[in-house]
Amino acid sequence: LNKLKLTTMVLYETLRLYGAVIMIARETTADTELGGVKIPKGTTTMIPMAIMHRDEEVWGADAGEFKPDRFQNGVGRAAKHPSAMLAFSAGPRSCIGQDFAMLEAKATLAVILRRFEFEVAPEYVHAPAEFLTLQPKCGLPVLLKLLGQ
Numbered sequence: 001l002n003k004l005k006l007t008t009m010v011l012y013e014t015l016r017l018y019g020a021v022i023m024i025a026r027e028t029t030a031d032t033e034l035g036g037v038k039i040p041k042g043t044t045t046m047i048p049m050a051i052m053h054r055d056e057e058v059w060g061a062d063a064g065e066f067k068p069d070r071f072q073n074g075v076g077r078a079a080k081h082p083s084a085m086l087a088f089s090a091g092p093r094s095c096i097g098q099d100f101a102m103l104e105a106k107a108t109l110a111v112i113l114r115r116f117e118f119e120v121a122p123e124y125v126h127a128p129a130e131f132l133t134l135q136p137k138c139g140l141p142v143l144l145k146l147l148g149q
């Protein structure tokens with residue numbers, strides 16, 4: 001699974017634009033200043049990853065486009081800031097399941113792609129919506145085609 005570089009890049013690009021967690025919260029433990037804004041101790045701040053992942057200043061003019069190639073040289077080099085990719089958060093309280101989640105997704109995709117090709121069905125409606133996690137509001141119908149037929 002470690003050799004599936006393109007699959008890893010596709011998964012990271014999917015997590016960048018449509019990560020399951022779109023926002024996390026943090027409470028300041030001391031008075032601080034962020035981007036010129038004074039924030040008192042005890043303030044709950046929101047970190048809107050879904051919006052930050054589309055910031056053209058950080059990700060480039062093509063930030064809104066699905067381009068797995070941006071992860072070619074690793075997650076830390078995909079954007080102007082090494083910690084720009086926040087799908088699993090960052091730092092000591094980042095997701096402890098991230099390696100497992102990536103492994104599971106890669107294994108699942110690898111098993112499917114060995115026997116099938118697939119594409120999004122024509123009736124798909126692009127409507128990402130948050131119900132605790134980000135989900136396709138109208139489902140995600142796909143067309144599977146057995147390889148070699």
Ligand code: HEM
Nearest residue numbers: 019020021024025087088089093094095096097098100101
């Ligand atoms: C694509 C799948 C996943 C995504 C996008 C994701 C994302 C995240 C994010 C953004 C956080 C930080 C939450 C916060 O600070 O408020 C987090 C924390 C956490 N995740 Fe995940 N996660 C995923 C899968 C998993 C899996 C499979 C597990 C367990 C097997 C897991 C276990 C945890 C735990 C225990 C924390 C809390 C860590 C802490 O606070 O120290 N996650 N995850």
